Amino acid sequence: xxxxxxxxxxxxxxxxxxxxxxxxxxxxxxxxxxxxxxxxxxxxxxxxxxxxxxxxxxxxxxxxxxxxxxxxxxxxxxxxxxxxxxxxxxxxxxxxxxxxxxxxxxxxxxxxxxxxxxxxxxxxxxxxxxxxxxxxxxxxxxxxxxxxxxxxxxxxxxxxxx
Amino acid sequence: xxxxxxxxxxxxxxxxxxxxxxxxxxxxxxxxxxxxxxxxxxxxxxxxxxxxxxxxxxxxxxxxxxxxxxxxxxxxxxxxxxxxxxxxxxxxxxxxxxxxxxxxxxxxxxxxxxxxxxxxxxxxxxxxxxxxxxxxxxxxxxxxxxxxxxxxxxxxxxxxxxxxxxxxxxxxxxxxxxxxxxxxxxxxxxxxxxxxxxxxxxxxxxxxxxxxxxxxxxxxxxxxxxxxxxxxxxxxxxxxxxxxxxxxxxxxxxxxxxxxxxxxxxxxxxxxxxxxxxxxxxxxxxxxxxxxxxxxxxxxxxxxxxxxxxxxxxxxxxxxxxxxxxxxxxxxxxxxxxxxxxxxxxxxxxxxxxxxxxxxxxxxxxxxxxxxxxxxxxxxxxxxxxxxxx
Numbered sequence: 001x002x003x004x005x006x007x008x009x010x011x012x013x014x015x016x017x018x019x020x021x022x023x024x025x026x027x028x029x030x031x032x033x034x035x036x037x038x039x040x041x042x043x044x045x046x047x048x049x050x051x052x053x054x055x056x057x058x059x060x061x062x063x064x065x066x067x068x069x070x071x072x073x074x075x076x077x078x079x080x081x082x083x084x085x086x087x088x089x090x091x092x093x094x095x096x097x098x099x100x101x102x103x104x105x106x107x108x109x110x111x112x113x114x115x116x117x118x119x120x121x122x123x124x125x126x127x128x129x130x131x132x133x134x135x136x137x138x139x140x141x142x143x144x145x146x147x148x149x150x151x152x153x154x155x156x157x158x159x160x161x162x
Numbered sequence: 163x164x165x166x167x168x169x170x171x172x173x174x175x176x177x178x179x180x181x182x183x184x185x186x187x188x189x190x191x192x193x194x195x196x197x198x199x200x201x202x203x204x205x206x207x208x209x210x211x212x213x214x215x216x217x218x219x220x221x222x223x224x225x226x227x228x229x230x231x232x233x234x235x236x237x238x239x240x241x242x243x244x245x246x247x248x249x250x251x252x253x254x255x256x257x258x259x260x261x262x263x264x265x266x267x268x269x270x271x272x273x274x275x276x277x278x279x280x281x282x283x284x285x286x287x288x289x290x291x292x293x294x295x296x297x298x299x300x301x302x303x304x305x306x307x308x309x310x311x312x313x314x315x316x317x318x319x320x321x322x323x324x325x326x327x328x329x330x331x332x333x334x335x336x337x338x339x340x341x342x343x344x345x346x347x348x349x350x351x352x353x354x355x356x357x358x359x360x361x362x363x364x365x366x367x368x369x370x371x372x373x374x375x376x377x378x379x380x381x382x383x384x385x386x387x388x389x390x391x392x393x394x395x396x397x398x399x400x401x402x403x404x405x406x407x408x409x410x411x412x413x414x415x416x417x418x419x420x421x422x423x424x425x426x427x428x429x430x431x432x433x434x435x436x437x438x439x440x441x442x443x444x445x446x447x448x449x450x451x452x453x454x455x456x457x458x459x460x461x462x463x464x465x466x467x468x469x470x471x472x473x474x475x476x477x478x479x480x481x482x483x484x485x486x487x488x489x490x491x492x493x494x495x496x497x498x499x500x501x502x503x504x505x506x507x508x509x510x511x512x513x514x515x516x517x518x519x520x521x522x523x524x525x526x527x528x529x530x531x532x533x534x535x536x537x538x539x540x541x542x543x544x545x546x547x548x549x550x551x552x
Contacts, residue, residue: 084542118542122534124448124481126526129488133522 006107007069010046016053019068020045025151028063030081035116036151037065044068045154050078050096061089061096061113065157069107075158076100077112078141081148086120090135090143097139112142112157164284164434164471165258168207173253174199174246177512184505185462185498188484189477190517190527191509197477198292199243200509201438203269204475205290206241207255208436211267212286214274215430216402219282223427225406232272259283259431284432284471285394289320289384291439295373297324297380298355302369324380327387328355334386336379338453343368343379374445378454381439385458389465389472394433399425433470437462443480452486456495463496481530488524 010017020026020039026047027036039045048054048064066076078096082089093113100110113135121127123145135143146152166183170176175196181187183204189197213232238244253269264277291297300321333344342358355368357375368376402424442458443451462472476483484506490496491504506525507514517526 118545119538120535121531122481122538124485125531125534126481126484126488126524127531127535129485130519130522130524130526133492133524 003105004103005069006066006074006104009104009108010048010069013048013054016049018047020047028065028079028081030062031083033081033083033116033118033148035079035081035114035146035148037157038151038153040153040155041067041158043070043074051092055099058099059092059095060099061092064096064100065154066108067158073107073109076108076110077114077157078110079114079157080116082115082117082119084117084119086115086117086131089115089117090131093143094135094139097141110141112144112159113139114144114146114157116146116148118148163259164432164473166473167254167256168200168204169252169254170200170203171252172248172250173203173243175512176200176509176514179507179509179512179514181507181514182505183473183475185471185473185503186487186505187473187475188487188504188506188517188525189475189509189514190479190484190506190529192529193479195509196512197509198440199246200507200514201290201440201475201477202241202292203243203253204255205288205436205438206237206243207253207267207269208286208288210237210269210272211255211257211265211274211283212288214265214267215283215285216398218276219427219430220402220424222280222282223423225424234270234272238270257283263431282428282430284434285398285430286434286436287388287392287394287397288436289323289388289438291320291381291384291437293440293444294378294380295376295444297321298368298371298376301325301328301355320384323384323387323392326392327383330387330391331383334383336382336457338382338450338457339375339378341375341379343383372445374447374450377442377444378446378450381442382454382457382461385437385461386464388435388437389461389468389470394435394470395428395430398430399428402428434473435465435470436473436475438475440477441479442476443478443483448480448482451480451482455483455486455490459490459496459499463498466498479530481527481534484525484527484530491523 018026021044022039022041025036025038027034028047046066046068050060050064051062061078061080063079064076065079067074078093080089080093093115097110132143168181168183170179175194176199189200191197210232238247247270256264256266258264262277263279263281265283266275301324328345333342335342340359344356344358346354346356348354356365357368357371358365442454446454462474465472487504490499491501494500501523504525506517508517508528519526
């Protein structure tokens with residue numbers, strides 16, 4: 001099996017990656033859904049377009065948001081921007097975790113998956129808790145949901161939930 | 163380990179329901195689905211079981227004629243189920259403890275059957291909090307509304323606990339509410355309660371407090387008192403002695419022999435604290451609901467540490483309450499309150515459906531989820547139309 005570091009993966013896909021230094025924002029958009037992320041960390045942040053970018057085909061989510069590669073392991077989060085179909089969004093995130101882990105074997109730690117979606121159960125519902133738990137069981141990643149159009153700090157995306 | 167099972171057939175809106183009671187049991191369902199009915203009848207059956215066990219203890223003490231008689235009609239009246247009882251109504255409550263010790267109570271026949279062992283079961287204490295806001299009003303008017311038909315005997319028992327809890331404490335903190343409670347007297351010498359807001363040090367009379375405070379504080383005060391100060395064995399012995407003294411005095415028979423015999427016979431195999439709280443979320447914002455739940459769970463754990471088996475029953479319409487229970491189980495914050503200690507039932511179409519999802523280890527509340535989902539969908543549809551119209 002080929003070993004691919006996160007740094008090598010970034011080099012190979014630099015055409016689909018934008019970087020933002022500390023303090024700067026980046027807006028991830030897909031149709032009418034958007035989420036803005038502000039880099040409040042100490043390292044540069046990268047925003048890789050996965051769907052139609054790094055992965056031109058197959059089921060995957062929209063964005064990978066991560067710290068830039070360095071000697072330390074970079075923390076990363078996956079982002080799916082969806083109109084209403086929460087089930088499909090979660091399926092795509094799950095698929096993306098698998099694909100990213102297959103492509104990048106070292107230097108990146110995926111801990112969170114974020115979905116921006118108007119449909120599906122409310123966050124304060126047991127149905128949502130069941131989805132979070134099933135996602136965590138399948139991927140060992142936390143699943144969270146953000147409101148469309150919101151600006152969130154990068155630290156929230158990359159923080160450890162467990 | 164204590165196991166309780168409660169079966170209801172043909173009572174009010176309930177056709178057939180079988181509930182295995184866990185340390186924490188949650189009942190959800192639409193208004194009128196029978197949640198309160200289950201809570202009330204379970205409290206009644208536990209009370210009957212308690213009386214049967216006391217009678218068994220008295221029989222062991224050789225005190226065959228006592229005032230501890232089972233009054234079926236009174237129990238039904240106190241539980242407010244008289245009009246709901248049909249000819250085919252049957253309630254069965256079974257309490258198992260130890261290897262094969264069991265006490266099974268049937269209603270309305272009031273028959274009790276015991277296992278092969280002669281061991282006494284646990285002494286049961288039922289505290290039933292139906293509408294805790296009434297507690298404050300009752301406390302202020304000194305029992306004026308206790309005689310009301312609305313308040314049943316379980317509630318009256320809870321009122322006494324509320325009084326006892328107030329006597330036991332002078333200042334109490336409620337971190338989940340950001341309040342302290344102190345008691346004192348006004349200029350006329352009347353007892354009064356003050357709530358002190360920790361943030362601005364402002365004092366408000368308890369009677370003028372918000373409805374959420376009036377509901378949450380009595381509930382947490384009672385549970386704390388039961389968890390830390392209530393002495394079950396002393397209470398039951400004292401109660402039995404009071405009744406027997408009165409009984410013997412009326413019959414002009416000396417009772418001096420009864421006391422030591424009773425003392426020896428009161429060999430209960432543990433203590434079971436059954437606390438029923440209806441809609442604990444009443445008048446509380448979501449954050450405070452979660453705070454109250456944590457406060458209650460901490461007190462229940464304290465009671466378990468004191469050697470008391472605690473059985474809590476909540477009825478709720480709050481999605482936050484169920485979500486918070488799932489979260490506390492997942493966190494493992496309270497020792498003894500794990501997945502095995504939690505169960506829930508959705509009362510619907512005359513039956514009780516267990517809402518434990520064994521695979522995800524979560525309580526699922528379909529009716530509460532559905533309500534929020536319907537609103538979400540309606541809001542999103544309205545939003546789409548608004549955007550489309552533009």
